[in-house]
Amino acid sequence: xxxxxxxxxxxxxxxxxxxxxxxxxxxxxxxxxxxxxxxxxxxxxxxxxxxxxxxxxxxxxxxxxxxxxxxxxxxxxxxxxxxxxxxxxxxxxxxxxxxxxxxxxxxxxxxxxxxxxxxxxxxxxxxxxxxxxxxxxxxxxxxxxxxxxxxxxxxxxxxxxxxxxxxx
Numbered sequence: 083x084x085x086x087x088x089x090x091x092x093x094x095x096x097x098x099x100x101x102x103x104x105x106x107x108x109x110x111x112x113x114x115x116x117x118x119x120x121x122x123x124x125x126x127x128x129x130x131x132x133x134x135x136x137x138x139x140x141x142x143x144x145x146x147x148x149x150x151x152x153x154x155x156x157x158x159x160x161x162x163x164x165x166x167x168x169x170x171x172x173x174x175x176x177x178x179x180x181x182x183x184x185x186x187x188x189x190x191x192x193x194x195x196x197x198x199x200x201x202x203x204x205x206x207x208x209x210x211x212x213x214x215x216x217x218x219x220x221x222x223x224x225x226x227x228x229x230x231x232x233x234x235x236x237x238x239x240x241x242x243x244x245x246x247x248x249x250x
Contacts, residue, residue, distance in 0.1 A: 117165025
């Protein structure tokens with residue numbers, strides 16, 4: 083769980099590297115956009131490309147996440163979810179989707195970025211600025227046990243970690 087202000091501002095020495103990535107993307111022909119009925123197919127396409135690069139179908143967790151992302155996107159108009167995307171040179175490069183958890187916490191369910199270095203950092207900051215303004219906390223959910231994802235999430239200095247519990 084992160085401070086929304088920290089994610090939106092990326093202030094201070096500890097976020098210097100993140101700000102540098104954001105500046106690189108901002109210097110390109112980048113734009114922040116939202117999830118709309120017209121853009122759903124692009125979100126699905128980027129998710130499919132991301133999945134192919136990581137061979138999702140041979141990994142149970144990634145395969146399950148792929149199904150979940152697809153279902154949310156195909157039904158987003160019936161759900162209380164919002165999305166932010168980043169286009170570079172007109173092409174969708176990254177997106178995040180989430181929804182309110184309660185009065186002070188917004189949950190980011192999915193975050194995908196393409197191959198351009200820095201697009202994930204740029205998108206996360208845009209997500210914090212656009213979607214979760216008015217909320218105090220951003221819950222970015224779990225790392226699925228992937229060490230690289232865990233390290234990336236920890237690099238944003240979470241305020242607290244929420245313990246994962248499995249109920250059978």
